[in-house]
Structure formats: structure tokens, C-alpha cells
Amino acid sequence: MLEYSVRRLALGVLTVLAVTLVLFSVMQLMPGDPIRLLADPGRVPPHRIEELQRQWGLDRPVAVQYLYWLGNLARGNFGHSIISGQSVSVLIASRLPFTLVLALTSLLLHYLLAVPLGLLAAVRSGSRLDRAIVVITTALRTIPGFWLAILLMLLFAIRLRWFPISGYQGLSSLVLPVATLTLPMLGGTVRLTRAEVLETIGERFVLTAYAKGLGHRAVRLRHVLRNALIPVTVMFFLSLPWVVGGSVIIENIFAWPGMGRLLWGSITNQDLPVVQGIIMVIAILTVVCNTIGDVISGLLDPRVRIELEEGR
Amino acid sequence: MKLELAQREVNGSRNARSWRTILLGNGQLMAGVFIFALVMAVALFADGLALRPYDAMDLGNRLQPPGTGGPLGTDQFGRDLFSRVVYGSRIALRVGLIVVTIETVLGVTMGLFAGYYGGWVDRVIASVTDVTWALPPIVLALAIVTALGPSLNNVIIAIALVSWAGYARLIRTKTQGLKNMPFVEAARALGESDLSIMFRYILPNTFGLVIVLATLSLPGAILSTTALSFLGLGSQPPAPDWGVILNEGIRHLYDAPWISVFPGLAIVCTALGFNLLGEGLRDVLDPRMKV
Numbered sequence: 001m002l003e004y005s006v007r008r009l010a011l012g013v014l015t016v017l018a019v020t021l022v023l024f025s026v027m028q029l030m031p032g033d034p035i036r037l038l039a040d041p042g043r044v045p046p047h048r049i050e051e052l053q054r055q056w057g058l059d060r061p062v063a064v065q066y067l068y069w070l071g072n073l074a075r076g077n078f079g080h081s082i083i084s085g086q087s088v089s090v091l092i093a094s095r096l097p098f099t100l101v102l103a104l105t106s107l108l109l110h111y112l113l114a115v116p117l118g119l120l121a122a123v124r125s126g127s128r129l130d131r132a133i134v135v136i137t138t139a140l141r142t143i144p145g146f147w148l149a150i151l152l153m154l155l156f157a158i159r160l161r162w163f164p165i166s167g168y169q170g171l172s173s174l175v176l177p178v179a180t181l182t183l184p185m186l187g188g189t190v191r192l193t194r195a196e197v198l199e200t201i202g203e204r205f206v207l208t209a210y211a212k213g214l215g216h217r218a219v220r221l222r223h224v225l226r227n228a229l230i231p232v233t234v235m236f237f238l239s240l241p242w243v244v245g246g247s248v249i250i251e252n253i254f255a256w257p258g259m260g261r262l263l264w265g266s267i268t269n270q271d272l273p274v275v276q277g278i279i280m281v282i283a284i285l286t287v288v289c290n291t292i293g294d295v296i297s298g299l300l301d302p303r304v305r306i307e308l309e310e311g312r
Numbered sequence: 313m314k315l316e317l318a319q320r321e322v323n324g325s326r327n328a329r330s331w332r333t334i335l336l337g338n339g340q341l342m343a344g345v346f347i348f349a350l351v352m353a354v355a356l357f358a359d360g361l362a363l364r365p366y367d368a369m370d371l372g373n374r375l376q377p378p379g380t381g382g383p384l385g386t387d388q389f390g391r392d393l394f395s396r397v398v399y400g401s402r403i404a405l406r407v408g409l410i411v412v413t414i415e416t417v418l419g420v421t422m423g424l425f426a427g428y429y430g431g432w433v434d435r436v437i438a439s440v441t442d443v444t445w446a447l448p449p450i451v452l453a454l455a456i457v458t459a460l461g462p463s464l465n466n467v468i469i470a471i472a473l474v475s476w477a478g479y480a481r482l483i484r485t486k487t488q489g490l491k492n493m494p495f496v497e498a499a500r501a502l503g504e505s506d507l508s509i510m511f512r513y514i515l516p517n518t519f520g521l522v523i524v525l526a527t528l529s530l531p532g533a534i535l536s537t538t539a540l541s542f543l544g545l546g547s548q549p550p551a552p553d554w555g556v557i558l559n560e561g562i563r564h565l566y567d568a569p570w571i572s573v574f575p576g577l578a579i580v581c582t583a584l585g586f587n588l589l590g591e592g593l594r595d596v597l598d599p600r601m602k603v
Contacts, residue, residue, distance in 0.1 A: 011442075018443045026459045142583040144535045146542050147576030150562060154569050165565075245448025249539055253562070263451075264543070267458045279455055283446050290445075 005295045012291040019283040020073065023276060024066050056082075069276075078277035083269050088277040092259060096281070098168070099251070099258035103243040105174065106181035107236065114186045115232060118193025119225060125198060133190060141187035145246055149180040149253045166255035177254045181246060185239070192235065196228035203227075230300045237293035241286035341592025347585025355401040362395035366552040375568040385570045387560060393571060396552040397578050403553045404534050404582060407468055411533035412526050414472035419479025420522060424510045426480065427487025434484070441477040449474040453536065457545050464537075464553075467546035471536045479525055483518055490514050520597040527590035531583035538579055554579050 053059045057068060072079065078088035114137070121133040156176060157165035163175045200206065201224055209219045248260035255261065259278055266274035354361060363382060370390035378385040384393040426437040444452070449471075456470035490496060491514065499513050540546045541555030549556055554575040561571030594601050 015439075015442050015446050018439065019446045022443055023455065026455055139584070142531060142587055143580055144539060144576065144583075146539055147558060147572075147579060150558065150565070150572045150576065154565060154572065158565055158569070242448050245451045248450060248454065249543065252543065263454070267454065270458075275455070275458060279447065279451060282448065282451050286446050286448065 001298055004298060008291050008294050012287045015287050016284055019287075020070055020280065021066070023279055023283070024069065028062060073280065078280070079273035081266075081271050081274050083266075083271045083274075088273050091262065091274060092277055092281055095257060095259045095262045098256060099244060099247055099260060102174070102177055102181065102247050102251070102256060102258060103240060106178045106185070106247075107240060107243050109178060110182045110185045110189060111232070111236070113182070114189035115193050115229070117186070118190040119197055119220070119228075121190065122194045122197035122201070123220065125194070130194075134194070137187040137190045139187075140183045141185075143184060145180055145184055146249050146253055148183060149176070149250055152176050152179055153253075166253070168255075168257050173254075173256070177247075177250050177256055180250050180254075181243060185243070189232065189235065193228060193232055196231055197224055200224045200228045230297065233300060234293045234297040237289040237296065240289045241282065244282060244285060338592050338596060340588050341596060344585055344587070344589030344592045347581060348589050351401055351405065351582050351585055354398055355405050358398050358402055362392075362398045364392045364395050366396045366399040367391065367550040368395075375564065377568075378570050384574045385568065387557070387568070387571050388564055391550075393557075393574060396557055397554070397574050399552040400554045400557065400575060400578065401582070403464075403547060403551065404538065404579070407464065407537045408530045408534040410468050411472045411475075411537065412530050414468070415476040415529065415533075416479060416522060416526050418472070419476035420483050420515070420518070422476065422480040423483025424487055424514065427484035428491055428506065428510050428514065430488075437480065437484075441480055444474060444477045450536065450539070453540065454545075457540060462545040462548075464541070464547045464551075467537050467540045471533055471540075475529065475532070475536075478529070479522075482521060482525065486518050486521055487514055490517055521601060524590055524594045524597060524601060527586055527593060530586045530590075534579065534582060534586075 050059070057065060060068070069079075076089055078092070080087055081091060084091075117133050117137065121130040124130050153165055153176065156162045164173050165176075167173060206219060206223055209223045214222075244259075247256075247258060248263055250256070251258045251260035252264050259281070263275065263278045265271075266278070368391060370386070373381055373386050373390040374388060376382070376386045376390075378393075381390075382392045382394050384397065387393055387396070422437050422440075426434040447455070452474045453467075453470040456473060457466050460466040460469065487510075491509075496509060496513055499509050504513070537546055538553065538555035538558075541553045542559045543555075544559060547553035547556050549560065557575040558572060561568070561575070564571055
């Protein structure tokens with residue numbers, strides 16, 4: 001298991017490295033020239049432009065720029081914003097908490113709703129309740145997040161005036177963005193929980209539990225749900241980056257002061273260092289979460305662990 | 313192996329005979345076919361359905377509610393919202409089909425090569441997909457669109473580039489299962505080349521999977537491209553792209569909420585139709601298919 005974890009970790013580091021390379025190449029292809037944004041060539045003398053290029057290291061060969069950038073990255077130095085001159089790490093650090101609060105609250109809330117619903121659907125499988133739960137949560141999934149956001153704004157912010165329409169004014173501002181991120185996610189988890197519970201109910205150890213004289217409640221909670229939740233737990237880590245990705249759009253609609261909004265502003269301003277920094281943070285988050293997800297599935301499920309140890 | 317093949321043959325002939333009963337008996341599939349036909353009809357006959365050209369302004373009739381200002385009301389330039397949503401179906405379907413075609417061709421080819429050759433080819437393709445998956449698709453798409461510049465074509469490229477990996481993985485698994493089948497060995501014994509085996513023997517056997525995958529990924533393609541258009545990165549005004557209309561509507565939430573409601577309904581209808589169609593097709597073609 002330890003060997004597997006180490007190997008998985010090394011793979012993660014390699015993936016992050018590959019991402020830096022891809023990201024750097026993609027950004028090199030950008031049509032915009034940041035120096036042009038800083039200094040209009042018509043009005044700024046050429047020697048001053050050259051000076052600026054030297055100052056930002058933009059006159060060096062591309063490979064050198066990449067290694068230099070990578071070295072700084074490793075030291076947590078993401079450079080400075082071309083627009084505001086602020087340090088990118090400081091900028092991101094000031095916005096990241098807002099994004100994480102939004103993403104984690106949505107993810108936790110979605111589990112609190114989806115797992116009981118999935119269990120209920122499985123226990124009453126085939127009934128009308130089961131079908132209603134599955135159909136409604138699946139239908140929610142086809143609603144595009146940005147439209148759901150608009151609908152929630154119309155209903156709860158404009159008509160009912162229960163919550164602020166946008167911006168950040170304390171906890172009540174969190175409600176609508178969290179609802180927007182939570183609702184479409186329910187379908188997948190309800191289905192996963194339902195399928196896992198149904199599969200587990202058929203296992204022989206469940207029959208054994210009943211044979212021991214345990215009641216429905218004890219069997220369902222202690223034996224069925226506990227086993228069925230393994231893939232659901234792993235999904236937590238696998239979906240965190242997706243929620244962060246999804247919040248990029250949602251944050252912009254609700255003017256939520258998180259990283260997604262910063263990313264958006266930086267893209268429109270062609271503020272390369274900030275864009276690169278944010279994408280790197282999301283990539284690292286994704287790789288870390290995927291690695292944790294893989295390792296945890298081995299820790300929680302002895303069957304996966306045995307398979308891994310025998311397979312390698 | 314033989315038994316399995318025989319079983320497949322039996323299933324195949326049963327399917328062929330009761331094809332009609334299966335189709336009609338599958339409510340999901342029928343609903344999907346119905347919505348799909350409806351959206352296609354709207355897109356095909358948009359010129360006849362629309363009341364006015366999608367960009368015809370009428371500044372005297374700005375922000376009129378549904379009813380007085382045409383069936384779905386008018387927008388901030390007095391354009392007829394119904395006509396805009398109707399024409400929008402053309403953009404959505406065209407964009408969806410192009411994205412799905414690109415990602416299918418790319419994903420299936422990669423999957424075939426990875427599954428058939430294995431070894432280093434497989435490892436190279438696997439690491440490319442790993443890198444693709446190291447970022448949430450929407451973030452990667454944003455990065456690509458930023459690099460290429462905002463336009464609908466670049467959005468199409470970006471969304472196709474971030475979503476082919478799923479196909480590749482499924483086709484790879486399927487190919488690994490097929491490449492040791494007797495009919496492939498027979499083809500090899502007859503001296504068929506690797507390319508011919510991949511594309512003429514293995515590929516046709518993945519068609520069911522490919523059709524289901526393509527149908528199921530169409531809603532996602534439409535959703536992602538409209539999302540980017542909504543953010544101002546894809547279609548540009550005055551194109552009647554559903555995302556563009558929603559983007560314009562968000563500025564009139566207080567005085568003209570209808571602009572923000574109907575294009576979204578159109579997106580949901582289309583997405584739902586293709587989801588039902590895809591899941592129905594999967595159940596008919598092979599209920600055990602894992603997609």
C-alpha cells in the first residue's frame with residue numbers, strides 16, 4: 001500500500017510538471033503582447049520598451065523563460081500582476097478562501113442531501129418515491145449552472161428579496177451561489193449511492209448480518225451504507241476540483257469575490273502571470289485531490305488494496 | 313468465448329425481429345426521439361417559424377413582456393425574443409454536432425491505437441489524457457480560449473480538445489477486449505494490416521458504444537459552448553446564440569426577466585432530449601454498456 005501511494009504521488013508530481021509545460025506553451029501562443037498593454041509603442045520610446053522587456057524577462061529564449069518561471073513556481077513565487085503590480089501569490093491567497101468556502105460548502109451540503117436520498121431510493125427501489133427521486137435529481141443535472149443561477153436570482157433575490165442578488169455581504173450572500181452549485185450535483189451522487197447500496201444489499205455479508213438477528217436499521221446503516229459509501233467518499237475528492245472549476249462561472253454571475261472572478265478579470269485584461277498562477281493552483285489542487293482519492297479508495301476498501309498489491 | 317459469441321448472435325437476431333416492439337416499449341427512448349425531432353424541426357424550419365429576422369430591431373417596442381410584444385416578448389433593442397430563440401437552435405445544434413464530431417474522431421482514433429498497440433503507444437496516450445484530466449474541463453477550455461482569442465470557432469476547438477479523453481478511455485477498453493477475438497485473429501491470418509484491422513474490423517464493433525457516447529455528450533457540448541458564449545468568449549452579439557441572449561438578459565433581470573428565462577428553457581429541452589435519446593439507445597443496444 002505504501003509503495004502504491006508513493007508511486008501514485010510520483011505520478012501526480014509528473015502530471016503537475018506536464019501541466020506546467022502545457023500551460024506555458026498555451027500561454028506562449030497567446031496573441032496579445034503584455035508589453036503593448038503596459039506601454040503604447042506609439043508613445044513610449046523603443047529603448048524604454050526594451051527596458052521593460054528586460055525587466056520582465058521577455059527578451060530571453062522561451063526555454064529559459066520556462067525554467068525561470070518553473071523555478072519561481074517551486075518557491076511559491078508566481079510573479080507579479082502586470083496590471084496592478086501586486087504579487088500573484090498574495091492576490092490568489094486573498095481570493096482562494098472565498099472559492100474554497102463556496103466549493104466546500106456546496107460539496108458538503110450536496111452530500112448531506114444526496115446520500116440520504118440515494119439510500120432512500122435504494123431501500124424503496126422500484127417504488128414511486130424511488131423513481132421521483134431519481135428523475136427529479138437527474139432533471140436538475142440538465143439545467144446549465146449559469147441559467148439556474150439566473151432563475152434563483154429572479155425568484156429569491158428579485159421577487160422574494162430573501163437573499164442579496166450578488167456581491168459578498170456576509171453569510172446570506174452564500175446561499176444562492178451554494179444552491180446553484182449544489183442542485184445540479186445531486187443527480188450523480190444520488191445515482192451512485194443508490195447503485196452502490198443496491199449492489200451491497202445483495203452481498204452475502206448482509207445476509208449474514210440479518211441471520212445474526214440484526215434489525216433493518218442496524219443492517220442498513222452499519223453494514224450496507226458503510227460499504228456503499230466507499231466510492232461516494234472517493235468521489236468527494238475527485239469532485240472537489242470540478243466544483244472549483246464550476247465556480248469560475250458561478251462566481252462571475254454572483255460577483256462572488258473568489259478566484260474564479262479574479263481569473264475572469266485577468267483573462268479579459270490579459271494579465272498572464274495571474275492567469276497562469278490561478279490555473280496552476282487549480283491544477284495542483286486537482287492532482288492532489290485525485291491522488292488522495294486513489295489512495296483513500298485503497299485504504300477504505302481492502303479488496304482494492306489486495307488487487308493493487310497482487311497486481312503490481 | 314464461442315458460447316458468448318453464439319449468445320450474441322441469438323440476442324442479435326432477437327433484437328432484429330422485435331426491433332419495433334423494443335423501440336416503442338422504451339418510453340425514455342420515445343420521449344428522446346420526440347424532443348430530438350422537435351428541436352431538429354425548429355432548427356430546419358427556423359425561417360418559417362420565426363416571425364422576424366433575429367437581428368431586426370424595433371426600438372419603439374423595447375422590453376415588451378410576452379404577449380404584447382410577440383409570443384416571448386422583446387429584448388433591449390426591441391428584437392423579437394421568440395425569433396431569436398428559434399434561430400438559436402441552429403447555432404446550438406451546429407456547434408454541438410461539430411464539437412461531438414471532432415471529439416469522436418479524436419477520441420476513437422486515440423482509443424483504437426492505445427488499445428490495439430498497447431505498450432508505449434498506450435502509455436503516451438494515457439499520459440496525454442492524464443494531463444487533460446489534471447484540470448477541470450471548463451478551466452482548461454478557458455485557458456485554450458484565452459490563448460486562441462475569443463470566437464465561436466475557438467470555443468468549439470477548446471471544448472472538443474478538453475472532452476475527447478473520455479471516449480479514448482472507453483474505446484481503449486473495448487478495443488483491448490476485441491483485439492484477441494477470433495475474427496481479429498482470422499483477419500490477421502489473412503494478412504490484413506494493423507490499420508485495416510483497427511478501422512475495418514474493430515471499429516465497426518464499437519459503433520454502438522460510439523453512437524451512445526456521442527448522443528450523451530452532445531448536451532454537454534451545447535452546455536459548455538453556451539456557457540462560454542454567456543461569458544462573452546464565444547458567439548458575439550447580435551448572434552442569437554442562447555448563451556449570448558442570456559448574457560444580455562442578465563442586465564435586465566428587473567425590468568425584463570423573460571429574456572433570461574426562455575433561452576434557458578430551450579437549452580434544458582435540447583439537453584434533456586439528447587440525454588433521454590442517448591440513455592434510451594444505450595438500453596436498446598446493450599443495457600450492460602458502461603457509459
